[in-house]
Amino acid sequence: KxxxxxxxxxxxxxxxxxxxxxxxxISGHRSVSWYQQTPGQGLQFLFEYFSExxxxxxxxxxxxxxxxxxxxxxxxxxxxxxxxxSALYLCASSSGDTGNYGYTFGSGTRLTVx
Amino acid sequence: xxxxxxxxxxxxxxxxxxxxxxTYTDSSSTYLYWYKQEPGAGLQLLTYIFSNMDMKQDQxxxxxxxxxxxxxxxxxxxxxxxxxxxxxxxxxxxxxxxIFGAGTRLFVKA
Numbered sequence: 001k002x003x004x005x006x007x008x009x010x011x012x013x014x015x016x017x018x019x020x021x022x023x024x025x026i027s028g029h030r031s032v033s034w035y036q037q038t039p040g041q042g043l044q045f046l047f048e049y050f051s052e053x054x055x056x057x058x059x060x061x062x063x064x065x066x067x068x069x070x071x072x073x074x075x076x077x078x079x080x081x082x083x084x085x086s087a088l089y090l091c092a093s094s095s096g097d098t099g100n101y102g103y104t105f106g107s108g109t110r111l112t113v114x
Numbered sequence: 115x116x117x118x119x120x121x122x123x124x125x126x127x128x129x130x131x132x133x134x135x136x137t138y139t140d141s142s143s144t145y146l147y148w149y150k151q152e153p154g155a156g157l158q159l160l161t162y163i164f165s166n167m168d169m170k171q172d173q174x175x176x177x178x179x180x181x182x183x184x185x186x187x188x189x190x191x192x193x194x195x196x197x198x199x200x201x202x203x204x205x206x207x208x209x210x211x212x213i214f215g216a217g218t219r220l221f222v223k224a
Binding site: 004031033035042043045048050055056058090092100101102103104105106107108 | 144145147149154155156157158159162202206209210211212213214215216217
């Protein structure tokens with residue numbers, strides 16, 4: 001079965017621009033979570049979606065937003081990019097049931113802001 | 115607030131056992147996990163343990179959980195050079211969120 005697919009793999013953007021990242025979860029998984037990974041801060045939780053509803057959100061500014069579609073695919077958007085947004089953005093899917101048996105991660109989108 | 119802490123580096127010789135330790139603060143943890151990340155890749159789930167268990171064994175991996183001390187460990191038996199990676203401890207806090215430690219970089223010397 002296909003894994004979690006994130007597109008694009010690499011992205012270079014200029015300060016002030018906006019960016020949209022995409023994630024297709026494993027077939028049948030209804031929960032999608034997003035994380036930002038940087039050398040200094042490690043993995044920071046952005047948000048979690050289940051059946052098109054955001055169930056939890058991390059401590060990020062409003063420039064970071066996301067959504068989930070009826071087919072469970074998810075997108076996250078970052079507006080007015082700052083240099084500090086340069087990071088690896090990881091998407092993870094799970095069944096979303098009460099018993100959370102762990103995530104399956106995608107390979108990530110590496111965003112560089114110049 | 116919720117936090118997960120782990121040491122940053124561990125170096126072992128090939129064939130030895132590796133033990134990676136982690137502490138967490140959340141009292142309502144339900145599941146705890148170990149993930150592995152190799153260069154240029156996402157995280158791979160290695161194993162998980164439910165909070166009412168003390169130990170779980172899965173081939174070369176042994177997870178020990180001391181709920182009283184909020185301490186989790188991962189033991190890798192017969193460590194191989196292919197085990198060199200970053201290992202993350204993670205805590206499902208029950209609020210549809212999993213928090214991760216900073217990761218322990220395991221170096222395996224041949």
